[in-house]
Amino acid sequence: MNLYAGSAQAFDDEIRVLLLELAMDLSFALNRFELELGRQRSRKLESLRTYLLERVNNVIYLDQLFHDVVLELEQVLPDSACSILTLDADQIHIHAGAMPHLPDFYSQAIDGLAIGYGVGSCGHAMFSGTRTVVEDIATHPYWIDFKEIAGRAGLASCWSEPIRSSNNQILGAFAIYHKVPTKPELWHISLLEMAAHFLAIAIDKNRIESNLRKLSQAVEQSPNIIIITDTEAKIEYVNQAFVDKTGHTLSQVLGKRPNILQSGNTPLFTYEDMWDRLRSGGSWQGELTNRYKDGKEYIELAHISPVRDANGVITNFISLQEDITEKKRTEERIQYLAHYDVLTGLPNRVLLEEQAQLAIKSARRKGSPLSLMFFDLDHFKNINDSLGHSTGDALLVELSRRLRDVLREDDVVSRLGGDEFILLLSGVDETGAERVAEKLLHTVSQSYQLGQYDLNISTSIGIAVYPEDGEDLETLLRNADTAMYRAKQDGRGIYRFFTPEMQARSGRHLELVNALRYALERNQLHVVYQPQMSLITGKIIGSEALLRWTHPELGSISPAEFIPVAEETGLILAIGEWVLRSAVSQTKAWHEQGWADLSIAVNLSAIQFRHTDLPGTVSRILQESQLAATYLELELTEGVAMIDPPGAIAIMNDLHLRGVRMSIDDFGTGYSSLSYLKKFKVSKLKIDQSFVRDINSDPEDKAIVSAVISMAKSLGLQTIAEGVETEEQLTFLHQQHCDEVQGYYFARPLAPVQFAQFMLDNKNLVSKANADVTSSL
Numbered sequence: 001m002n003l004y005a006g007s008a009q010a011f012d013d014e015i016r017v018l019l020l021e022l023a024m025d026l027s028f029a030l031n032r033f034e035l036e037l038g039r040q041r042s043r044k045l046e047s048l049r050t051y052l053l054e055r056v057n058n059v060i061y062l063d064q065l066f067h068d069v070v071l072e073l074e075q076v077l078p079d080s081a082c083s084i085l086t087l088d089a090d091q092i093h094i095h096a097g098a099m100p101h102l103p104d105f106y107s108q109a110i111d112g113l114a115i116g117y118g119v120g121s122c123g124h125a126m127f128s129g130t131r132t133v134v135e136d137i138a139t140h141p142y143w144i145d146f147k148e149i150a151g152r153a154g155l156a157s158c159w160s161e162p163i164r165s166s167n168n169q170i171l172g173a174f175a176i177y178h179k180v181p182t183k184p185e186l187w188h189i190s191l192l193e194m195a196a197h198f199l200a201i202a203i204d205k206n207r208i209e210s211n212l213r214k215l216s217q218a219v220e221q222s223p224n225i226i227i228i229t230d231t232e233a234k235i236e237y238v239n240q241a242f243v244d245k246t247g248h249t250l251s252q253v254l255g256k257r258p259n260i261l262q263s264g265n266t267p268l269f270t271y272e273d274m275w276d277r278l279r280s281g282g283s284w285q286g287e288l289t290n291r292y293k294d295g296k297e298y299i300e301l302a303h304i305s306p307v308r309d310a311n312g313v314i315t316n317f318i319s320l321q322e323d324i325t326e327k328k329r330t331e332e333r334i335q336y337l338a339h340y341d342v343l344t345g346l347p348n349r350v351l352l353e354e355q356a357q358l359a360i361k362s363a364r365r366k367g368s369p370l371s372l373m374f375f376d377l378d379h380f381k382n383i384n385d386s387l388g389h390s391t392g393d394a395l396l397v398e399l400s401r402r403l404r405d406v407l408r409e410d411d412v413v414s415r416l417g418g419d420e421f422i423l424l425l426s427g428v429d430e431t432g433a434e435r436v437a438e439k440l441l442h443t444v445s446q447s448y449q450l451g452q453y454d455l456n457i458s459t460s461i462g463i464a465v466y467p468e469d470g471e472d473l474e475t476l477l478r479n480a481d482t483a484m485y486r487a488k489q490d491g492r493g494i495y496r497f498f499t500p501e502m503q504a505r506s507g508r509h510l511e512l513v514n515a516l517r518y519a520l521e522r523n524q525l526h527v528v529y530q531p532q533m534s535l536i537t538g539k540i541i542g543s544e545a546l547l548r549w550t551h552p553e554l555g556s557i558s559p560a561e562f563i564p565v566a567e568e569t570g571l572i573l574a575i576g577e578w579v580l581r582s583a584v585s586q587t588k589a590w591h592e593q594g595w596a597d598l599s600i601a602v603n604l605s606a607i608q609f610r611h612t613d614l615p616g617t618v619s620r621i622l623q624e625s626q627l628a629a630t631y632l633e634l635e636l637t638e639g640v641a642m643i644d645p646p647g648a649i650a651i652m653n654d655l656h657l658r659g660v661r662m663s664i665d666d667f668g669t670g671y672s673s674l675s676y677l678k679k680f681k682v683s684k685l686k687i688d689q690s691f692v693r694d695i696n697s698d699p700e701d702k703a704i705v706s707a708v709i710s711m712a713k714s715l716g717l718q719t720i721a722e723g724v725e726t727e728e729q730l731t732f733l734h735q736q737h738c739d740e741v742q743g744y745y746f747a748r749p750l751a752p753v754q755f756a757q758f759m760l761d762n763k764n765l766v767s768k769a770n771a772d773v774t775s776s777l
């Protein structure tokens with residue numbers, strides 16, 4: 001306070017005292033005024049605090065709360081405008097929360113902006129986490145990019161306070177704007193801090209509530225069962241999935257224990273393990289087999305965890321249960337498919353290998369024996385080819401059932417695929433294996449009634465014994481396979497033990513397979529002809545075509561050895577057709593040379609017989625050579641005709657209609673059903689040379705041959721005996737009224753030129769023998 005006068009010494013002591021008193025009064029008044037202003041501001045701050053507290057507690061929606069807070073603060077600071085901005089979840093972009101008294105263009109410009117250093121007051125405050133006070137927007141560097149828009153909005157200063165969560169995360173910013181450059185006073189700072197503090201609580205609270213809401217929805221709507229129990233395992237909560245799946249309602253299970261779901265099929269140690277873990281404060285995860293209210297069992301994967309309060313004390317257990325019944329079934333199915341043959345249900349190669357490894361290990365440890373059998377079905381391909389794969393499959397299924405029935409539990413019988421089986425016999429030596437092989441032969445050979453078919457089949461078995469024939473599965477399998485091949489060669493329907501000598505034979509087999517592929521194209525094959533005689537007329541009535549193979553290195557190979565190889569490899573189809581064409585054309589040539597009555601007998605293998613359009617092929621070949629069908633006789637073995645008699649009948653009928661004759665070769669060696677024989681369109685039975693061989697020394701063979709001849713007569717069939725080597729045999733056959741004969745007694749199989757010469761030389765060959773026979777009577 002200053003007092004001025006026009007002259008010196010104008011103020012005397014009295015005036016000075018008065019002035020002093022006046023100054024003191026003014027000072028007092030000013031102090032009172034400031035005190036009053038401070039009190040008013042404190043009251044405002046206090047009532048603002050109360051207001052904010054009430055809003056934070058009661059307002060549910062954040063938008064509403066932001067709006068109310070801004071309006072309230074603008075009332076407290078009448079010449080200001082306030083704003084609340086929040087940060088997006090990415091912690092980078094700004095969301096314009098509430099700024100009701102700022103123009104729309106301004107809030108739109110801010111919304112979506114990325115925070116950063118010097119991005120206005122709020123962008124900078126959120127970026128730096130520090131209060132950012134800009135008293136004059138027009139001159140402050142933070143506002144360079146925004147002062148134009150701020151000017152248009154009439155804003156001259158902006159103080160911004162970052163909003164921080166309880167864990168110090170930046171949630172947004174609260175700001176106060178003025179229309180003129182303004183410096184904040186202390187209580188403005190208090191206002192900023194208070195608003196930011198309560199806004200942080202509100203945002204935190206809102207986030208927690210929203211998370212809780214989501215969590216509770218997730219729990220309630222979870223497709224998995226959720227159970228919350230107290231520490232004594234009494235149920236306090238179950239979700240809807242529990243109710244839907246188990247069939248128990250919430251009220252039915254509250255206060256009960258989850259053991260109401262137990263099926264009794266979860267191992268006891270699973271529960272023990274579970275409680276050990278939970279009691280020690282840990283979580284447990286495992287599989288439980290439980291039961292729904294309707295009694296249906298299910299398998300669940302349960303995750304059980306303790307729930308702790310703020311002090312770390314366990315208050316509850318929460319159990320999340322996923323129904324894995326289907327998953328388990330699928331896993332089991334996959335396991336099954338990986339280890340078992342789908343058709344027969346027998347173990348497959350994978351399981352066999354696993355079990356064989358264990359068995360071999362145990363045999364090695366205990367010094368005990370082990371036998372491995374390899375067996376397949378003889379001529380199984382014929383069944384598939386002629387009756388279809390479904391009949392073949394049905395046979396395999398029935399066979400597998402029988403195998404399971406007759407074998408011991410410990411024996412492992414496995415199907416490798418097709419008609420190949422392996423039998424693993426732990427603790428079984430050669431003697432035991434022999435017994436099992438006999439049993440197997442018998443079991444397989446029992447007839448199979450499959451729908452309309454009554455089928456008979458045999459098996460060939462190869463046996464390898466551990467450790468003599470191999471110390472590992474691979475060697476045992478290979479050697480058993482070799483032994484099986486030998487069983488096939490030795491006539492099928494039998495078993496053979498592996499011997500080292502067989503190994504060399506299996507090498508030979510491979511050699512033949514490879515060489516035979518080129519035999520036809522390299523002209524290594526030729527046909528020879530064995531004369532056949534009529535015992536009635538004494539004349540040569542024809543010949544049997546017999547195939548020969550001469551290999552440049554391997555030499556002459558017997559058809560008994562290579563025909564099975566040709567059948568196995570399928571080469572028999574091309575080779576057989578070639579034989580038929582050669583034989584037919586040679587016979588036609590002989591006709592043209594003057595032997596017009598000669599017939600030709602050609603062997604047909606089972607595979608040829610079943611091959612589609614055999615009758616068509618035969619007709620075509622006859623047509624090519626212009627040979628009448630009646631001169632051709634096809635020789636079928638008993639086995640070929642008997643695997644599927646109805647199918648054989650159909651093919652035979654077709655051939656018969658085309659004028660081709662048929663005979664049954666090797667008659668007496670198989671198991672012909674006489675009832676079928678009647679229906680076969682065959683004209684002749686060929687008595688197997690094994691009966692003829694001992695006809696004069698073995699009364700049984702004698703009886704068989706007589707019986708076959710008389711049976712054939714009564715069926716209206718002719719007979720031909722093969723393998724006639726002696727006069728005694730011929731005499732006997734003549735006495736029994738056998739129609740025809742063939743054998744070394746007359747001639748070996750001959751090349752065409754020799755055959756022609758033979759015919760020229762022996763016009764009345766049998767007549768002579770006949771005369772001898774007659775004279776000996």
Ligand SMILES: Nc1nc2c(ncn2[C@@H]2O[C@H](COP(=O)(O)O[C@H]3[C@@H](O)[C@H](n4cnc5c(=O)[nH]c(N)nc54)O[C@@H]3COP(=O)(O)O)[C@@H](O)[C@H]2O)c(=O)[nH]1
Nearest residue numbers: 546547559560563579603604605722723724725742743744
């Ligand atoms: N599918 C085809 N099979 C054929 C063909 N060619 C021959 N074969 C079959 O091979 C097996 C062996 O035949 P092979 O070595 O030719 O033996 C035949 C005759 O040579 C022999 N035979 C004839 N007479 C006598 C004899 O007095 N004693 C004696 N020990 N053997 C003799 O017998 C075989 C006759 O065979 P088959 O009449 O067919 O039974 C044999 O199974 C042939 O069938 C072919 O082209 N296709």
